[in-house]
Amino acid sequence: MSDLRLPAPPRRHLLSVGDLNRSDVERIIETSRAMAASLDREVKKLPTLRGRTVVNLFYESSTRTLASFELAAKRLSADTMSLRAAGSSVDKGESLKDTALTLAAYDPDVIVVRHPSIGAPHLVARWTGAHVVNAGDGKHQHPTQALLDLYVMEEALGRLEGLHVAIVGDVLHSRVARSLVQALELVGARSTLVGPPTLLPRGIEALGCEVSTDIRRIVDADVVYVLRMQRERMAPGEAFVPSLREYTALYGITPERVRPGQVVMHPGPMNRGVEIDPRVADSDAALVTDQVRAGLVVRMAVLYDLLTTSPVRVVEPLEVA
Amino acid sequence: MLFCCNGTRDSLVLEGRVVAPAQRIDECLTITIVDGVITRLEPSGSSRAMIAPAFVDPHVHLRTPGREDEETLRSGTEAAAAGGYCAILAMPNTDPVVDSASVLGALVELARAEAVLPTGFMAAISKGQRGEVLTEMSELATAGAVAFTDDGRPVVSAGLMRRALSYSGVTTRPLALHCEEPALSRGGHAHEGAVSAELGLGPYPSAAESVMVERDLALAALEERRIHLLHLSASESVTALDRALHAGVPATAEVTPHHLVLTDEAVRSLDPNVKMNPPLRGEDDRESLLDALRRGAISCIATDHAPHARHEKDVPFEEAPFGVTGLETAFAALYTRLVLPGALMLETVLERMSTGPARAFGIGEPRIEVGARANLVVLDLEAEWRVTEDGFRSLSANSWLLGETLRSRVVRTIADGREVFAA
Numbered sequence: 001m002s003d004l005r006l007p008a009p010p011r012r013h014l015l016s017v018g019d020l021n022r023s024d025v026e027r028i029i030e031t032s033r034a035m036a037a038s039l040d041r042e043v044k045k046l047p048t049l050r051g052r053t054v055v056n057l058f059y060e061s062s063t064r065t066l067a068s069f070e071l072a073a074k075r076l077s078a079d080t081m082s083l084r085a086a087g088s089s090v091d092k093g094e095s096l097k098d099t100a101l102t103l104a105a106y107d108p109d110v111i112v113v114r115h116p117s118i119g120a121p122h123l124v125a126r127w128t129g130a131h132v133v134n135a136g137d138g139k140h141q142h143p144t145q146a147l148l149d150l151y152v153m154e155e156a157l158g159r160l161e162g163l164h165v166a167i168v169g170d171v172l173h174s175r176v177a178r179s180l181v182q183a184l185e186l187v188g189a190r191s192t193l194v195g196p197p198t199l200l201p202r203g204i205e206a207l208g209c210e211v212s213t214d215i216r217r218i219v220d221a222d223v224v225y226v227l228r229m230q231r232e233r234m235a236p237g238e239a240f241v242p243s244l245r246e247y248t249a250l251y252g253i254t255p256e257r258v259r260p261g262q263v264v265m266h267p268g269p270m271n272r273g274v275e276i277d278p279r280v281a282d283s284d285a286a287l288v289t290d291q292v293r294a295g296l297v298v299r300m301a302v303l304y305d306l307l308t309t310s311p312v313r314v315v316e317p318l319e320v321a
Numbered sequence: 322m323l324f325c326c327n328g329t330r331d332s333l334v335l336e337g338r339v340v341a342p343a344q345r346i347d348e349c350l351t352i353t354i355v356d357g358v359i360t361r362l363e364p365s366g367s368s369r370a371m372i373a374p375a376f377v378d379p380h381v382h383l384r385t386p387g388r389e390d391e392e393t394l395r396s397g398t399e400a401a402a403a404g405g406y407c408a409i410l411a412m413p414n415t416d417p418v419v420d421s422a423s424v425l426g427a428l429v430e431l432a433r434a435e436a437v438l439p440t441g442f443m444a445a446i447s448k449g450q451r452g453e454v455l456t457e458m459s460e461l462a463t464a465g466a467v468a469f470t471d472d473g474r475p476v477v478s479a480g481l482m483r484r485a486l487s488y489s490g491v492t493t494r495p496l497a498l499h500c501e502e503p504a505l506s507r508g509g510h511a512h513e514g515a516v517s518a519e520l521g522l523g524p525y526p527s528a529a530e531s532v533m534v535e536r537d538l539a540l541a542a543l544e545e546r547r548i549h550l551l552h553l554s555a556s557e558s559v560t561a562l563d564r565a566l567h568a569g570v571p572a573t574a575e576v577t578p579h580h581l582v583l584t585d586e587a588v589r590s591l592d593p594n595v596k597m598n599p600p601l602r603g604e605d606d607r608e609s610l611l612d613a614l615r616r617g618a619i620s621c622i623a624t625d626h627a628p629h630a631r632h633e634k635d636v637p638f639e640e641a642p643f644g645v646t647g648l649e650t651a652f653a654a655l656y657t658r659l660v661l662p663g664a665l666m667l668e669t670v671l672e673r674m675s676t677g678p679a680r681a682f683g684i685g686e687p688r689i690e691v692g693a694r695a696n697l698v699v700l701d702l703e704a705e706w707r708v709t710e711d712g713f714r715s716l717s718a719n720s721w722l723l724g725e726t727l728r729s730r731v732v733r734t735i736a737d738g739r740e741v742f743a744a
Binding site: 118202207 | 516522524
């Protein structure tokens with residue numbers, strides 16, 4: 001049993017890593033640890049958010065993010081429902097605003113939004129009275145992914161301060177990269193973006209990271225963070241690299257490119273044999289399944305953080321009738 | 322060439338500090354207007370009012386025909402009157418496109434019934450603005466077209482552009498060019514730079530504009546035809562313009578108030594009311610535009626007034642259409658954000674909002690002198706007001722200034738001898 005004292009008032013929304021400060025990040029990671037401990041129990045459900053409602057509003061396909069938000073809400077005893085754009089009134093041309101207002105009429109406590117357009121969760125936050133969590137908006141932000149990545153790094157390496165993370169691949173189209181660079185900066189870690197010149201956005205160094213087109217630069221890193229090489233970026237007219245074969249030859253993470261002692265992370269889903277060699281993906285250096293597990297506890301912590309206004313004893317198991 | 326509803330010309334007397342840079346006037350005068358014509362200018366005592374030649378906007382989207390829910394000739398010209406304008410030029414990217422004498426003729430008739438101030442119409446360069454076949458420029462000029470433009474989209478084919486320049490010699494009208502290389506701007510929502518990189522917005526690089534500016538200036542030189550460059554945004558474009566002007570190419574150019582005041586930093590708000598084409602660019606670009614405006618290389622300030630229905634802007638940034646309104650806020654925005662802090666002289670703003678655009682398009686320039694038709698704006702430079710959604714005469718409210726407090730207000734507008742606005 002542990003008491004969780006919240007040092008600062010919780011935030012109303014989690015829209016962008018840029019909205020967080022270092023103590024927010026540290027608090028959420030610490031709460032995540034407590035949540036992880038609760039999951040070792042035989043009865044995994046906590047009563048903390050009993051009577052609360054969490055709505056997942058997903059305009060883009062998702063497996064792990066949606067599954068982990070759903071499960072996180074359930075583990076905290078919240079009522080939860082998930083709406084996907086396909087098969088809903090969005091298919092009939094309903095605007096984001098009307099969908100948001102419709103959901104708001106049910107008085108949800110939290111709306112988790114994934115949307116292909118940048119800033120969509122911010123609009124939902126403006127239009128509704130719910131706490132809004134950004135579960136990915138276009139190429140912009142994916143703050144819970146960044147938080148779970150920090151959690152995994154700290155668990156695996158024992159620290160965040162001073163860590164060096166090389167983020168490799170398609171940075172241009174990656175909300176994961178944008179969020180993670182900002183999050184690393186917040187906790188005193190540094191990041192280097194490595195990828196083909198056509199997939200490194202002009203001006204990204206303003207975020208405080210280093211940028212390189214040379215894969216050898218990853219040798220200095222404690223963590224090699226591999227981004228998904230999205231096949232749809234290879235469509236004619238959209239081909240940012242001439243072929244996946246050449247991409248893999250230049251930037252694929254092979255056992256030869258991983259230094260002993262380095263850990264390898266990937267937000268999933270992986271393209272084995274493209275951005276990551278299967279031998280690396282299946283090696284002990286890979287923390288990919290740890291990331292999936294962390295997704296659950298960090299999202300529990302985020303929901304808890306948004307919905308709990310005073311220090312609360314979290315770790316009371318729910319009495320099952 | 323300009324059309325509005327008929328009415329009797331007014332007789333009135335105005336008094337104030339008269340600032341008419343083109344006539345080198347800056348003194349307190351009483352202006353007597355009889356039947357719409359200035360008949361007397363006499364020295365007077367000092368007054369809070371400032372009187373200047375009324376403004377001319379060479380770049381307005383009146384959305385008529387086709388989107389009368391966003392703007393009509395009446396609402397658009399009333400908005401212009403409230404902004405101190407005595408003449409505006411409307412863009413042809415309507416539905417249908419103004420690409421035939423019949424569409425233009427219908428608009429002219431409508432303007433004679435509805436437009437409260439002189440309104441000119443540009444016609445398309447290519448049929449349907451599809452960039453394939455030239456419009457009947459002679460017939461359109463005869464029907465009243467002030468200039469030709471495919472504004473809203475570029476003339477992609479260099480071959481068609483050259484032919485348009487060459488063929489436009491059958492008229493005396495200039496071509497007004499929207500410079501954008503779509504292969505470089507495709508998928509772009511914000512200036513390529515630190516802000517778009519951080520937000521993940523599709524980048525719209527400066528080069529998407531400047532390579533087309535270079536091309537069109539080269540073709541204008543080749544064909545020895547006059548061109549007007551619409552809404553410049555990038556310092557590279559200014560460099561190209563300077564070079565061409567130095568070489569004697571007959572080109573004029575315009576800049577919008579929002580490109581003079583804002584940079585892409587404003588896009589961090591993800592407010593669809595700072596989304597426009599071309600996009601807001603960097604501080605260097607803004608400085609370069611201001612410099613070109615001071616020097617006169619850019620001789621026109623144009624609003625690119627682009628009304629959009631509320632529900633179309635009430636969406637995420639990337640899904641929102643490009644464009645913002647500007648007729649009712651242009652002078653006050655420039656005065657508050659640039660003249661008061663000392664970035665621009667009042668005289669420069671007045672000249673580039675009036676004489677500059679009138680000369681670029683060969684329409685009568687507003688003058689303050691005895692015998693001239695009265696085209697005057699009376700301004701209260703001390704007034705303060707807040708820009709609110711319900712404060713517009715325009716049918717649309719997609720202003721980049723919503724919620725801002727501005728200094729200076731138009732209190733009276735006289736257009737073609739008639740009072741068209743009084744606060």
